[in-house]
Amino acid sequence: MSGTPFIKAENLCFSYSIAEDGGLRRELPVIKNVSFEIGRGDFVAILGHNGSGKSTLAKLLNLILTPTSGKIYIDGRDITDPAITEDDIFEIRRKIGMVFQNPDNQLVATVVEEDVAFGPENLGIPPEEIRRRVNEALAIVGMSAYARHSPHQLSGGQKQRVAIAGIIAMLPECIVFDESTSMLDPSGRKEVMNTIVSLNRDRGITVLHITHNMDEAVLADRVIVINDGEIFLDGTPREVFSHVGELQSVGLDVPQVTELLYELSVDGIKMPDGSPLPRGVLSEEEGAEILRALL
Amino acid sequence: MLKDITLGQFFPGDSPLHKLDPRTKLILTTVYIILVFVARGAPGFAVILLFTLAMIAASKIPAKIILRGLRPLVFIITFTAIINLFWTKGENLLFRLGFIEIYSEGVLYAVLMVLRVVLLLLGSSVLLTYTTSPIALTDGLEQLLSPLKKLRVPVHEFAMMMTIALRFIPTLIEETDKIMNAQKARGVDFSSGGIIRRAKALIPILIPLFVSAFRRADELAIAMECRCYRGGEGRTRMKVLKLSYRDLVASVIFVFFTAAVIAANVFIPWLSV
């Protein structure tokens, strides 16, 4: 990570204003004084139980919601500056694409390729260039063969890949996936996860992956745990998942191997040479290795 | 069951009619409809009938499908025929039974009126709805009506609404199916009882359907904003509608067709109505 971070949040706060009986409004603080930096090309997983503010945080990053206070810099540019123009906002939304949970509710057109073209069309790009980008985006997500299908003929995983293609065609620098795998069956999850990982590894796209699935979080370079609108833990998957007790206290699971070794060490089991069991073990191979040494 | 409902009547194919630009087809259909109303004498109708049959042949749509499209009109056709048959007074009495009098003019009126209704439906469906996909139709309408934008008519917004409706109809139908099955599993009976009972049985379907449709609309709006949607201003299209030599040929054919109908009206208005 060198130079300015791609995303930088400083003392970010956000409250929803909720209408109550009698015309009164009540402020519901959801994001509370959050600061973080995300480098270009990073793959960050964001964990947190339901209602902890993950989606809200994502929507602040591309100005679907405006922060109550605090600053957000994208690529060094202050997007919370009141002087920001509408064109700037659309440029930020182009740079930071978003893929949501329900694949059905983000596809606009009745034909796959027309849907992928929707974003570039909004950007006012010339037709030949849109055609080129659409073909390329569909090839990247492996959906070229379905270009002329209608979305309702596709499986959940395929629809989600079309949604991703629709974002890729806008040439984003970062994509936020807001629980984009949570409505899919295991094979759909795998398709989409493979696509996400390869976008990050092969194309250098910065990825923020909001998820409840620990096995997906393990794939990231960094895990941020959000609890009740605040950053609770932040580090590599190994560091974060070594805090098994803390994670469980905020209602999160850890991968099964991690939990098994944690429970063993809580029960006072040590390595044969007397050293404590390693913490934050993530891969099943590594876990099996340790268990073999114990037996 | 519900899934079998098809959208519009589009019948995919690659006939010359399918390949015409949707804008051309919209304009030519309008011309066709006007001609059907303008035609007065039997020769005029004959010209239109022949032309329509030629269009059906060119569209390569099976006659069975075309006839099926006429079925919903049987009532209107019968009604038109009866009204014209019994209520037209003329000089040439053919038949009298009590107060019912049928004149030869009545028979002629009935035949031509029925022909008019049938031609309207056949022509517009073969020229437009059977051979144009709903998306092409929407695009064509948006482009044709775009001059109205200057008068602040929200043409783009209407076209977008149509596209989204077309996109979500299958999704909502599927969802209705699911909800119905869920309610059936709980013992709700949709198929017996009087009208009121059946209507009441629909409430537990409609409410979840509406709730979900609003949630979908909300999520879709956010997704569209994230994809930089800001209305029709400054927006380009991947597929630009382009007129080809076919559209020119079709228009020339229509000029001759129009001339033939008008000539028949003026010079040989036999058996006029």
Ligand SMILES: Nc1ncnc2c1ncn2[C@@H]1O[C@H](COP(=O)(O)OP(=O)(O)OP(=O)(O)O)[C@@H](O)[C@H]1O
């Ligand atoms: N539009 C809204 N108006 C008012 N309150 C809202 C709105 N959206 C979310 N909230 C509230 O804000 C809090 C955080 O919601 P958010 O959707 O950001 O959580 P989340 O971490 O994404 O949860 P989940 O895992 O369920 O998606 C919740 O308490 C929620 O009820």
Ligand SMILES: [Mg+2]
């Ligand atoms: Mg959420």
